[in-house]
Amino acid sequence: MKFSESMKEEDERHMREGLTEDELELFDLLKKDKITKAEEQKVKLAAKHLILRLLDGHPKVLVQDWWKDGQTQLQVKNAIEEVLDKDLPESYGRIEFKEKCDKIYNLVVDFSANHKKWVA
Numbered sequence: 001m002k003f004s005e006s007m008k009e010e011d012e013r014h015m016r017e018g019l020t021e022d023e024l025e026l027f028d029l030l031k032k033d034k035i036t037k038a039e040e041q042k043v044k045l046a047a048k049h050l051i052l053r054l055l056d057g058h059p060k061v062l063v064q065d066w067w068k069d070g071q072t073q074l075q076v077k078n079a080i081e082e083v084l085d086k087d088l089p090e091s092y093g094r095i096e097f098k099e100k101c102d103k104i105y106n107l108v109v110d111f112s113a114n115h116k117k118w119v120a
Contacts, residue, residue, distance in 0.1 A: 022117070023047040029103045030088065032096065039089040046087035053083050054108065067113050077105050 017024055026047040031040070054062055054076075061079045066072035081101050088097065111117050 017044065019044060019047065020051070022051055025107070026050055026104060029107065030084070030100050032092070035089075035091075039091060042087060042089045046084055049087050050080065050083045050104065053079055062108075062112065067109050073109075076108060077101070080104050080108070 017027065019027055023044070024047070027044055030043050030046055035043070057079065059075075061072070061076045063072060066076060084097065084101055084104070088100070092100065
């Protein structure tokens with residue numbers, strides 16, 4: 001019963017956070033342990049902007065089989081870094097910023113390469 005309840009609670013967490021399920025997935029990767037409420041809002045905004053950029057932004061970066069070509073891989077990585085550089089709080093240092101960018105990029109590659117979601 002407790003496990004079932006915790007699963008239900010996790011399923012509804014995106015609504016409590018004011019995010020879609022995809023945005024929540026990115027938010028969880030971007031959020032760091034000790035963060036203020038204002039910083040948390042910036043991280044949520046970064047997750048929202050990142051989803052918009054990847055799925056609907058121009059120029060389009062998630063083109064068919066983008067992960068197979070070095071040039072398109074670089075375009076996706078640059079798009080991720082641009083959004084996060086603009087939106088993440090100042091408290092994210094250079095190393096932490098790079099780690100977060102890499103985690104997001106690896107997630108997007110995994111989703112695309114395995115045809116899970118966000119596939120062009």
